[in-house]
Amino acid sequence: MEKLLVGLKRLEYRGYDSAGFAMDDNEIWCEDDDDDDDEEEGGDKKRHDAKKVIVCREVGKIANLEALARKELFGKDDDDENEVKASKSKSSNGRKKSSSSIKPLDFCASIAHTRWATHGPPNKINTHPHTSDSRENEFVVVHNGIITNHAPLRAMLERRGMKFETDTDTEVIPKLCKFLSDKFEESGEKDVTFRQLAMEVTRQLQGAYALVFKSTKYPGELVAAKRGSPLLMGISDDSGEVSCVIDGNLSDGAEEDVLLKKASGNKKRKSMTGGAAAAPAADADTTTTTRITTTTTTTTNNPKVEFYFASDASAMVEHTKRVLVLEDDDVCHCHDGTYKIYKVEKQKHPHPGYTSGHDSPEYGLYKPVVLSKEVERTIETLEMEVESIMKGEFDHFMQKEIFEQPEAISSTMRGRLVLDVLGAAERVMLGGMSQFAATIRRSRRIILCGCGTSYNSAIAIRQLFEELTELPVTLELASDVLDRRCPFFRDDTCIFISQSGETADTLKALEYAKAKGALCVGIVNTVGSAISRATDCGVHINAGAEIGVASTKAYTCQIVAMVLVALSLSEDSRSKHTRRDDIMQGLLKLPGCVKECLKMDAILLELAQELKEEHSLLIFGRGFNYATALEGALKVKEVALVHSEGILAGEMKHGPLALVDKHMPIIVVCTNDGSYEKQQSVVQQLKARDGRLILIVSDDDTEMEKTAPDAVILRVPKVEDCLQAVVNIVPLQLLSYHLTVLRGHNCDQPRNLAKSVTVE
Ligand code: AGP
Secondary structure (H helix, E strand, C coil): CHHHHHHHHHHHHHCCCEEEEEEECHHHHHCCCCCHHHHHHCCCCCCCCCCCEEEEEEECCHHHHHHHHHHHHHCCCCCCHHHHHCCEEECCCCCEEEHHHCCCCCCEECEEEEECCCCCCCCCCCCCCEECCCCCCCEEEEEEEEECCHHHHHHHHHHCCCCCCCCCCCCHHHHHHHHHHHHHHHCCCCCCCHHHHHHHHHHCCCEEEEEEEEECCCCCCEEEEEEECCCEEEEEECCCEEEEEECCCECCCCCCEEEEEECCCCEEECCCCCCCCCCCEEEEEECCCCCCCCCCCCCCCCCCEEEEEECCHHHCCCCCCEEEECCCCEEEEEECCEEEEEEECCCCCCCCCCCCCCCCCCCCCCCCCCCEEEECCCCEECCCCHHHHCCCCCCCHHHHHHHCHHHHHHHHHCCCEEECCCCCEEEECCCCCHHHHHHHHCCCEEEEEECHHHHHHHHHHHHHHHHHHCCCEEEEEHHHHHHHCCCCCCCEEEEEEECCCCCHHHHHHHHHHHHCCCEEEEEECCCCCHHHHHCCEEEECCCCCCCCCCCCHHHHHHHHHHHHHHHHHCCCCCCCHHHHHHHHHHHHHHHHHHHHHHCCHHHHHHHHHHHCCCCEEEEEECHHHHHHHHHHHHHHHHHHCCEEEEEEHHHHHHCHHHHCCCCCEEEEECCCCCCHHHHHHHHHHHHHCCCEEEEEEECCCCCHHHHCCCCEEEEECCCCHHHHHHHHHHHHHHHHHHHHHHCCCCCCCCCCCCCCCCCC
């Protein structure tokens, strides 16, 4: 349980409406077994397979689930630490039992989930894991994604007498497990494996999923399946080797050879049969829209083996750094200390929308039909450190990530901004893109595409892209691309920007652009993510794990990464030599300038104190800093829960000016660049309407305070105009952070939001 809860906590940033887990009830096995000890030591050893599954769910944070679990499963309150060790504990069904009768299971498979509600409110009933029957828990499932054909499936299952208890799309999955399992038995198919059953279930599903299945019918086993939603598998074992079964081509349950696969990919034959039968324990953690972790642990003579499944690496990095990324239509089966991965063969969906017909399992006998092929996936080593997902000395992840920006920006540039012997920046080298640079230069246009903060970073960089590439550059909100069925062409270059690399809207837009034949480039933070894998080439921003829902360091690093891309695309241009050189030297100074800005923390705290009761905040910017206004406003609204609007200053007279009076706090970004004079005039007009002004100005500015003597002045270091947005956003990030804390809100897990939006 500890592992499940820690895994869930690591993933809590991705969804935090409610959480739950399912694990084996080892008490059931032991309660009638007084001679366990003899058995454990003796030769006549039995497998301790749990026959019952405990499901525990709670609304709200993981801490609530933890408190409930300790109380209900172990009769322990938080302030009752000593009682845990006492000889009495209480089982899930309220029975008191002696702790000496709780025995470790040889094989243990557990799953857990933290939810971000999409179907039905975040209450206990809708919380995962979902079950085939809440009394027996014969099949339990956690799911990240969305099942688009859940309604016809539900109708079919209800016609066949199944009772539904939740509002979720997920509940059809365990119900289908039970339905098909019974169906196979009726049809005389008694040897259907858990993996085959799961494949038959997923065959009926449309939409996106990362799933982990557990069943009392298949104790100690777990099956994970993926299509559309991210799913990683981690492997941890004492020997550094993992047993892996490889069989023939089409997998039909035939005799299997057992091979031993090393992390290096080398293989050697080793029999897994014989005395020391493995003892797996599996635990899984997920979110309806997210995460899954699974462990399989050997606890007898074999080295301990644990398998983890999770929606992202942070849930497993404490246990293992050896991971493999599952691909769409992969199904992974963990049992007896081994894992096997199968690829489901593509077949036409038998009955879209689930009308009953000849091929439907609804009526008559039904046999397994899915064909699959055993596949291998490369085991990679995670570069992530546990510290990167810890808050360290900071109070919140958002605060930590704001303060990490100087180092994160340096990481983005490391090895890419090449220096000469004197330490000056000489050129840009982007390994992941060099082969495609010529094609991009020949494009008809460049399209920058993303959502939220990632889209704002596209706005911040557009002007420089236009200037350096001399190509038309358009911006697309990813969610709008499919709605409008944008005209994309094969001579377009589409650049997809995403911190997580898993945002459903961006992923869909990418698939659309690929289908149109456009060259697809990724600017992504998460290595191995769907977007980084699906693009033709790209740049990882290397900002490090970003846990706070509000994107901060990813934003500044995305801009820096795209500056590098623009520089590399223009390296042959003689006319741009001086400009390019200025930008490259400016980049070198950027981490230091951001560090300088962070020293304004106390000033921003003071300003936040002044503004904490306000209901609205306007932010004006233009040119390179239009993005700063939008991004600053997005931060304020998403975490401080204050209405805020980022406005292109040139639009002020066309409407927003009507909002201005002596009560309205207005931030104007007016650092010294090509827009300076126009911004000075904006400040004058706002002042003429008595606006309550806060001005972000360059550190050497002397004019603005004369223009608006009553304004609060925030001074930031001056950098090259196209890099100024990286510096200017810092005070706005700090302001939104302090406003959030002062207003008593959670900045890392703001209301209604999730870090990765993996549903459209
Ligand atoms: C930013 O603070 C937001 N939480 C959100 O707008 C985010 O940037 C957006 O959902 C896109 O996410 P991505 O970068 O992971 O694709």
